[in-house]
Amino acid sequence: MTIETRIADGSRPRLPRGVRLKHDDARGEWLLLAPERLVKTDAIALAILQRCDGVATFSAIVDDLAAAFSADRGRVETDVRALLEDLAAKRMIDL
Amino acid sequence: MTHDPQRIAPPVGLLAELTHRCPLACPYCSNPLQLEQRADELDAAAWKRVFSEAAALGVLHAHLSGGEPASRSDLADIVAHCAKEGLYTNLITSGIGLTEDRVKALAGAGLDHVQLAIQDAEADSADRICGYQGAFARKIEAAAWIVAAGMPLTINAVIHRANVARAGKMVELAVALGARRVEIAHTQYYGWGMLNRAALMPGRGEAEAAIAEVEALRLKHAGVIVIDHVAPDYHARYPKACMGGWAKRSFNVTPSGKALPCHAAETIPGLEFWSVRDHSLAEIWTDSPAFNAFRGTGWMREPCRSCERKEIDYGGCRCQALALTGDAREADPACHLSPHHGAVAAVAMAAAGEGQDDLPAYVYRSAKLPEPAQ
Ligand SMILES: C[S@@+](CC[C@H](N)C(=O)[O-])C[C@H]1O[C@@H](n2cnc3c(N)ncnc32)[C@H](O)[C@@H]1O
Ligand code: SF4
Ligand code: SF4
Numbered sequence: 001m002t003i004e005t006r007i008a009d010g011s012r013p014r015l016p017r018g019v020r021l022k023h024d025d026a027r028g029e030w031l032l033l034a035p036e037r038l039v040k041t042d043a044i045a046l047a048i049l050q051r052c053d054g055v056a057t058f059s060a061i062v063d064d065l066a067a068a069f070s071a072d073r074g075r076v077e078t079d080v081r082a083l084l085e086d087l088a089a090k091r092m093i094d095l
Numbered sequence: 096m097t098h099d100p101q102r103i104a105p106p107v108g109l110l111a112e113l114t115h116r117c118p119l120a121c122p123y124c125s126n127p128l129q130l131e132q133r134a135d136e137l138d139a140a141a142w143k144r145v146f147s148e149a150a151a152l153g154v155l156h157a158h159l160s161g162g163e164p165a166s167r168s169d170l171a172d173i174v175a176h177c178a179k180e181g182l183y184t185n186l187i188t189s190g191i192g193l194t195e196d197r198v199k200a201l202a203g204a205g206l207d208h209v210q211l212a213i214q215d216a217e218a219d220s221a222d223r224i225c226g227y228q229g230a231f232a233r234k235i236e237a238a239a240w241i242v243a244a245g246m247p248l249t250i251n252a253v254i255h256r257a258n259v260a261r262a263g264k265m266v267e268l269a270v271a272l273g274a275r276r277v278e279i280a281h282t283q284y285y286g287w288g289m290l291n292r293a294a295l296m297p298g299r300g301e302a303e304a305a306i307a308e309v310e311a312l313r314l315k316h317a318g319v320i321v322i323d324h325v326a327p328d329y330h331a332r333y334p335k336a337c338m339g340g341w342a343k344r345s346f347n348v349t350p351s352g353k354a355l356p357c358h359a360a361e362t363i364p365g366l367e368f369w370s371v372r373d374h375s376l377a378e379i380w381t382d383s384p385a386f387n388a389f390r391g392t393g394w395m396r397e398p399c400r401s402c403e404r405k406e407i408d409y410g411g412c413r414c415q416a417l418a419l420t421g422d423a424r425e426a427d428p429a430c431h432l433s434p435h436h437g438a439v440a441a442v443a444m445a446a447a448g449e450g451q452d453d454l455p456a457y458v459y460r461s462a463k464l465p466e467p468a469q
Contacts, residue, residue, distance in 0.1 A: 018208045018247030018275075022181065026105050026153030033155060033183040035208045035249055035276055036323065038107060091275045091321050 007058050007095055013084055014054030016094045021049055034092050048080050052093060058084075103381050103390075105153030108345030110160055110358070111142065113173070115350050117163040118191045120226035121214065122291040122457035123253050123282045125358055126162065130462055135351040139169040141371070143176045145348060148376040150180040157182040162350065165192030171200045178205025185210060187251070190237035191230060198237070202244035209241045210278070212251040216264035224257055226459045235272070242273040249276040254305060254327075255295035262305035266312045270320050277320055279309050281327035285359040285414060287460045292442070294455040299443060302327050329443040333404065334411025334427035341413060342386035346379075354379045356386050359414040363423045389413050389423070396424055398432045 007013070015021070019034045021041065030046045032039040041049065047068070051061045062080055066073040087093040115130040137145070146157060157177045164170055165188050177184040186201065187210045201209075211234060215221035218231040241248050250269035254262050262279055269277035281302065284292050297305070306326055313322050328334065338345060338357045347355045352371040355361060361368070367384040380386065388394065392405050399410040410416075411427020419428045419442075420435045428435035 016247060016275075017245055020183070020207075022155070022183075024153070024155065031155065033207075035185060035210075035247065036156070038155060089318055091318070 007081055007084055007088075009059040010057050011095045012054050012057055013052040013061070013088075013093050013095050015049065015052060015092075019092045021046070032087075032092065034090075037090070037092070039092070044079065045083055048083055049093075052084075054094075104343070106149075106345050106380060107154060108156040108158065109146075109149045109154045109376075110158040110345065110347045111145070112161050112347060112349050112358070113142065113159055113164045113167050113170070115162040116166040117161060117189065117460070118166070118227060119163070119189050119230060120459035120461060121224060121253075122226075122287060122459060123255055123295055124287040124460045125283060125285045126460070127286050127359070127361060128290065130162075130460075131350045132462075137348075137350065137352045137371070139172050141352065142173050145352075145371050145376065146173070146177050146180055146182060148371075150182055152376050152380060155183055156185060156345075158185045158187055160187035163189050163192055165190075165197070171197070171204045174201055174206050175204040178207075183207050188212070188237075189225070189230070190234040191227070193237045193240065195240045198240040198244050198246075202246050206246060208247050208249065210249040210251050211238055211241065211274075212253070213265065213268065214252075215258040216261045216268045220257060220261075224457075226457075238272040238274070247276070248272065248274045249278060250274045251278045251280065254279060254281045254297070254302075256297040256301070257295075259297040259301045259305045263308040263312055266309055266316070266320070266322060270316055274320060276323065278323045278325070280325035281305075283325075283328065284418070285362075287458070289418065290458050294457050296329065296443070297327075299330055302330055328412075328415065328427075328429040329439055331429050332431045334408050334415075334429040336408040337412035337415075337427070340391075340409040341389040342380070342383075343390070343409070346386070354383060354386075356389070357412075357414065360385060362414050363417050394424060396426075398430075398434075399426045402432065 022031050022033050024031050030041040032041050032049065047065060051064060062073060062077045066076045084093055088095050114136055115126055116133060164186060174184055184206050185208045186206055190211050213221060213234055214224040221231040222228050238248060250272060252265040266277055282288050282295050288295060309322060309324055342356045347358050348371055349355060353368045354371060355368060360366060366388055369379045369383040395405060395410055399405050411429055413423045415429065416425045416427050417423040419438055425435065426433040428439045430436060
């Protein structure tokens with residue numbers, strides 16, 4: 001199911017209380033923990049989510065990631081938007 | 096059956112029944128008929144050791160349930176320990192026994208999430224179901240305290256004949272209470288729920304209407320509330336992957352410390368359960384005879400043994416197989432491939448009376464064992 005949650009450039013995404021990143025030592029991977037949910041987090045998703053601190057704006061996060069990975073800004077924006085919109089629909093991120 | 100510990104993946108969830116005591120008496124309650132006594136309960140120090148072992152073993156989610164976990168005065172202390180161990184800590188509560196101060200203390204102790212159960216969207220019916228005047232009003236109050244304390248809230252609702260007409264209203268109520276998530280679960284028939292099955296099972300038409308109503312609300316409230324929907328077994332084609340597979344992802348510990356592969360596992364005769372008083376969780380997870388009895392697929396008979404879904408639903412629920420076929424090794428008869436599926440259909444059919452007239456009386460949950468049924 002997809003829903004329209006257009007993220008504004010100035011929105012400041014953050015993990016709400018009850019959703020947190022955790023390094024799972026037993027399995028050697030990063031997870032996003034939420035009520036009754038475990039989401040495996042690859043390196044790219046981790047880099048995105050670690051920047052969602054409620055302070056940085058969406059466009060600042062995209063700028064920062066594009067610089068950090070020397071990647072095309074347009075592609076980074078598409079990826080970040082897709083991940084955050086998906087998580088927002090699951091109420092795992094607040095925009 | 097022997098299992099190589101190296102090949103058994105660690106559990107992700109532990110459900111701790113901190114106590115079987117509860118001020119409410121829900122007729123659908125999945126707790127066993129033989130409730131464990133207060134004198135036999137693990138103390139806080141023992142629970143803390145269990146949670147430390149759980150975290151070391153790889154458990155990520157700690158569910159504090161019961162009975163009513165708020166009936167324990169050391170709840171916040173236990174929560175603080177779980178938080179210190181880095182466990183994602185989830186309280187499953189009826190709300191009765193919480194006060195505004197206790198909710199603040201739990202939030203301060205690092206509780207990650209609260210699941211609050213409601214019985215109906217209407218106060219009179221809700222109070223009748225749980226056998227406690229004023230419970231509904233207190234739950235509404237508790238929901239406000241939880242949200243005000245900044246904790247994410249899930250509303251849990253168990254669906255049965257007395258409230259099936261208001262499944263959608265319960266979703267709307269959850270939205271109004273500020274919940275981010277709602278679990279609409281059609282009754283699973285275990286424990287007191289099995290004893291009250293005749294009074295609980297809705298007619299097929301009613302159940303289907305409720306499911307459609309809740310599904311339609313998904314879109315309406317997308318981005319506002321997440322709906323987790325557990326459809327009724329007795330009207331299904333395939334069974335659910337009970338517990339995500341026996342001793343595969345999570346397990347329970349009873350108030351006295353018995354480790355169970357699922358909360359109803361003690362209904363299966365001949366299983367040997369180990370206690371956290373005698374064994375570490377790591378030993379229990381890999382070596383407990385009860386955990387290994389139905390682990391994986393090696394124990395299966397036909398039709399499961401040669402079925403392509405055997406790693407999808409693991410043959411369904413062992414306790415339901417036992418309850419409806421007399422043998423826990425059979426396929427869950429909720430499966431249409433089971434030769435016993437007709438028995439399930441017959442039970443579902445026998446729930447003839449739709450609507451709320453002529454509801455058989457409930458046997459309310461109590462500490463005393465009920466008279467044997469029929
Ligand atoms: C056994 S209760 C214990 C915690 C607390 N007393 C409460 O009611 O929330 C745990 C959860 O299981 C749900 N539950 C109880 N009996 C059930 C059944 N027969 N089928 C499905 N869910 C059930 C309750 O609504 C609650 O959300
Ligand atoms: S389901 Fe009802 S009776 Fe059972 S433990 Fe929860 S509140 Fe108590
Ligand atoms: S036959 Fe067994 S494994 Fe196959 S779908 Fe039915 S219960 Fe599941």
